[in-house]
Amino acid sequence: MITASNAKSCHLDPMPTRLVLDSLDVLLPTLTRIVNMSLANCVMPSSLKTATVSPLIKKSNLECDELKNYRPVSNLPYLSKLIEKVVVKQLDDHMLDNSLYRSDQSAYRRFHSTETALVKIMDSLLCAMDNKKCNLLVLLDQSAAFDTVNQDLMLQRLESSYGITSDALQWLSSYLKGRTQAVSIGSCSSEPKDLATGFPQGSVLGPFMYPIYTSPLFDIASKYDIMIHMYADDTQLYVSFSADEDNSAVSKLQDCILEIRQWMMNNHLKLNDTKTEFLVIGTPQLKKRLSSVSSLHIGDSNVEAVDSARNIGAIIDNTLSMAQHVSSVCRTCYMHLHNISKIRSHLTEDAAATIVNALVTSCLDYANAILYGIPQYMLKRLQQVQYNAARLVLRKKKRDHGTPLLKQLHWLPIQTRIEYKLNLLTFKSLNNLAPVYLTELLCTYNPSRTLRSSSMGLLQEKNAKTKKAGERAYSIAAPKLWNRLPQELRSLNELVSFKTALKTYYFKKVFE
Numbered sequence: 001m002i003t004a005s006n007a008k009s010c011h012l013d014p015m016p017t018r019l020v021l022d023s024l025d026v027l028l029p030t031l032t033r034i035v036n037m038s039l040a041n042c043v044m045p046s047s048l049k050t051a052t053v054s055p056l057i058k059k060s061n062l063e064c065d066e067l068k069n070y071r072p073v074s075n076l077p078y079l080s081k082l083i084e085k086v087v088v089k090q091l092d093d094h095m096l097d098n099s100l101y102r103s104d105q106s107a108y109r110r111f112h113s114t115e116t117a118l119v120k121i122m123d124s125l126l127c128a129m130d131n132k133k134c135n136l137l138v139l140l141d142q143s144a145a146f147d148t149v150n151q152d153l154m155l156q157r158l159e160s161s162y163g164i165t166s167d168a169l170q171w172l173s174s175y176l177k178g179r180t181q182a183v184s185i186g187s188c189s190s191e192p193k194d195l196a197t198g199f200p201q202g203s204v205l206g207p208f209m210y211p212i213y214t215s216p217l218f219d220i221a222s223k224y225d226i227m228i229h230m231y232a233d234d235t236q237l238y239v240s241f242s243a244d245e246d247n248s249a250v251s252k253l254q255d256c257i258l259e260i261r262q263w264m265m266n267n268h269l270k271l272n273d274t275k276t277e278f279l280v281i282g283t284p285q286l287k288k289r290l291s292s293v294s295s296l297h298i299g300d301s302n303v304e305a306v307d308s309a310r311n312i313g314a315i316i317d318n319t320l321s322m323a324q325h326v327s328s329v330c331r332t333c334y335m336h337l338h339n340i341s342k343i344r345s346h347l348t349e350d351a352a353a354t355i356v357n358a359l360v361t362s363c364l365d366y367a368n369a370i371l372y373g374i375p376q377y378m379l380k381r382l383q384q385v386q387y388n389a390a391r392l393v394l395r396k397k398k399r400d401h402g403t404p405l406l407k408q409l410h411w412l413p414i415q416t417r418i419e420y421k422l423n424l425l426t427f428k429s430l431n432n433l434a435p436v437y438l439t440e441l442l443c444t445y446n447p448s449r450t451l452r453s454s455s456m457g458l459l460q461e462k463n464a465k466t467k468k469a470g471e472r473a474y475s476i477a478a479p480k481l482w483n484r485l486p487q488e489l490r491s492l493n494e495l496v497s498f499k500t501a502l503k504t505y506y507f508k509k510v511f512e
Contacts, residue, residue, distance in 0.1 A: 001085055002031070010075040012052060017078050035083050042170040048080035050192060051181040051200045072147070074181060074200035084204035087171070091164075091208065100162055102218050103436050105211045107232035111428065112435050114312040115367045117231050119425065120437045121238070121311075122370045123474040124227060125281055125320060128240035130470030134282035134290065136253055137316070138237040139309055140260070141275035145233035146210060147198040150268040151176040154213050162212065175205065197268065207232065213267070217260055224256035231312050243289035250293055257298055273299045277309040279318050283469070287318075314367045320469070322371055326378045333360045333385045337392055344392060352393045353409065360389045364414065369421045373472035382414045407511045416506045419481055426459075426478045427498050441475040445483075457490035458483050 002024065009017040020027055038044060051074035062069035092110075095101050101109065106117040125135050155173055158164040164172070179195040199206025210232060221228035221237060229236045237256065241249035261271050278296050280287060295302045308317040308324045315325040336359040344352060364382060371378075387402030394405055406413055412420060428434035429442055445458035459479035464470025471477060482490065489505060492498045 001089070002028075002082065005082075005085065008078075010052065010077055012050065012075070012077045013079075020078065031079070031082065034079065035086055038083050039086070039167075039171060042167050042174060044080075044083065044171065044175040046178060048077050048083070049175075049179045051076050051179070051195075051202070052184045052189070053181050054184055072183075072201055074202035075184075076200060076203055081204050084175075087175075088204055088208050090168075094164070095162070098163065102211070102215050102230075104218065104229045105215070105231075106229070106435065107211055108208050109435075111433055114231055115369060116425070116435050116438055117229055117312060118314050118367050119369050119474050120435070120441075121229055121236060122316075122320070122472075123441060124240075125238065126469045126473040127475065129282060129286075129320065130465050130473065130476075131240075132286065132465075133240040133242055134246070134280060134286050134293075135238055135240050136249055136293070136296075137279045137281055138253065138257065138296065138303075139277045139279075139311055140235040140237065140257070141272040141277075142233045142235075142264070143270045143272040144198075145269060146201050146206060148268050148270065149198045149210065149213055151197060153267060154209060157213060157215075158209075161215070214269075216263060220259050220263060221256060223259075224252050226253060226256045234312055236311065243286055246290045246293045250296065254297055257296070261299060271299065273301045273303070276303055278303045278305050279307075279309060279316065280305045281316075281318050281320060283319065314370065320472075322374050323378060326371070326374070326381055329363055329366075330381050330385055333363050333389070336360050336363070337385075337388060341392055344395070349393060349395075356389050356393050360385070361411075365417060365421070368414075368418045369425060369474065372418050372422055372474075372477050373467070379414055386411065386414055403511075410507070412503065412506055413510060416510055420502060420506055422474070422478050422481050423485065423502060424499065425474070426482045427492075427495070427502075429478075431493060431495070433495060438474070442478060456487050 002021070007017045007021055020031075053072045053074055055070035056073050057064065058069055058071050104120075106112040106114070125137070128135050154176065155169065158172060159169055176199075179200065180192040181195050181200065182192045183190045199209060211230065214230065214233075217230070217235065218228055225239070227238045229238075237253065239249050239253055264271055276298055280290070280293050282290075293305065295304045297303075305318070308315055310316075315322075315328050317324050337356075340352070340355055340359070347355070364386060371382075383402075387405070390396075390402055390405035390409055390411065391398065391400060393409060396405060403413075425434060425438065426442065429439045432439075443460040445460045459482050461479045461483065462476045464473070464476050485502075486505065489498070489501055492501060
């Protein structure tokens with residue numbers, strides 16, 4: 001557990017974490033004994049419940065003199081986080097063994113990520129559009145969510161809903177109660193103050209327990225037949241409807257949000273009405289038939305429908321064209337390329353490739369599974385970014401053709417990277433390495449009578465009604481891409497081997 005974790009240190013630590021790792025053969029028995037004594041005695045030591053809060057600006061373009069623009073990140077002693085990791089592992093095993101997780105909560109869970117959440121949400125929205133329906137999507141924003149959690153309610157929920165009792169509950173109570181924190185800015189530090197509510201941001205256990213605290217929101221959404229997906233405190237509510245059912249859909253969504261708002265007030269949480277965003281998603285033709293869906297009444301304010309909104313790292317627009325997302329990715333990549341170009345003469349080729357992969361390629365690859373089927377002009381924009389990145393790494397001129405450079409760097413082109421990601425998600429879905437909500441979107445091909453194709457590892461293909469929507473959905477695109485792969489690839493069952501073989505397959509397909 002120690003070697004698999006990062007080596008961050010806190011000024012509260014008696015020695016740097018790197019020194020701990022270098023002396024692990026000597027210190028490991030002592031560290032193990034401290035962890036076991038904490039668990040056996042159901043006590044989190046008081047000395048490990050002190051945090052130093054360093055305010056970090058949320059975004060570089062925000063005003064520095066506005067306190068709300070800062071995120072209070074807690075720096076905790078290394079030993080505290082080590083004990084928390086042990087507890088989280090045990091809690092995770094308990095949740096998995098007893099099927100206690102909410103399927104559509106993607107934060108802080110193995111095999112779950114913002115990208116898998118986006119693939120699931122986009123699949124639902126695209127399939128609705130393919131069936132000539134519109135969607136209402138609300139992105140709820142919470143104010144200081146982690147900081148206002150009521151500790152007593154948290155302990156009650158752990159006991160009544162999750163079966164955590166006796167020594168385990170007593171240890172968690174000791175962990176939550178009696179915490180202190182001090183704010184540190186530069187060389188100055190405030191006096192420690194008691195932390196009567198919430199979880200320390202920067203802890204290991206706090207983010208794990210927050211989804212447990214907010215799990216009743218799934219029951220509220222289900223009551224109103226509203227789809228919900230959560231990633232920590234990012235909550236997405238969405239509902240599909242026919243053009244003549246818009247008033248009913250709006251009313252249902254508003255009633256659901258009203259009850260969620262009341263639940264949050266009762267549980268010491270607060271919706272941030274000013275940052276909540278609302279989209280009406282559909283084809284231009286369908287949206288023309290809507291009577292009046294221009295705003296939602298939430299709390300004391302009307303939230304006007306917007307053309308696009310950022311949702312867990314991706315920009316979703318009201319036609320799901322992804323045009324603004326592609327523009328944002330290109331803008332970010334060119335900014336990084338411009339900055340790297342200033343120091344390129346001081347870098348080796350390997351160092352330049354490493355930096356470009358870290359800052360540019362990672363940006364191009366993030367959530368690229370939701371870009372399948374976008375128009376060619378958008379793909380060309382992304383491809384041009386990759387060509388320019390290759391020219392920068394290899395110090396080539398602008399007129400040099402990009403494809404040979406990609407081959408030299410062993411980089412797959414953009415379209416192929418998207419297909420690679422989709423096939424990788426499919427492999428994970430078929431081998432219990434992906435969220436259940438993705439696995440449920442795929443069906444194994446089982447013909448009515450025994451055929452040679454029965455044992456070829458094929459998936460049931462679905463037909464789409466529209467190219468711009470249905471064919472882009474994961475549940476429709478993934479089986480078709482998977483079935484095109486050679487059988488020897490589909491028959492692999494080990495992740496590393498599959499990734500290597502899949503890249504080799506695409507590399508040969510593109511460059512040979």
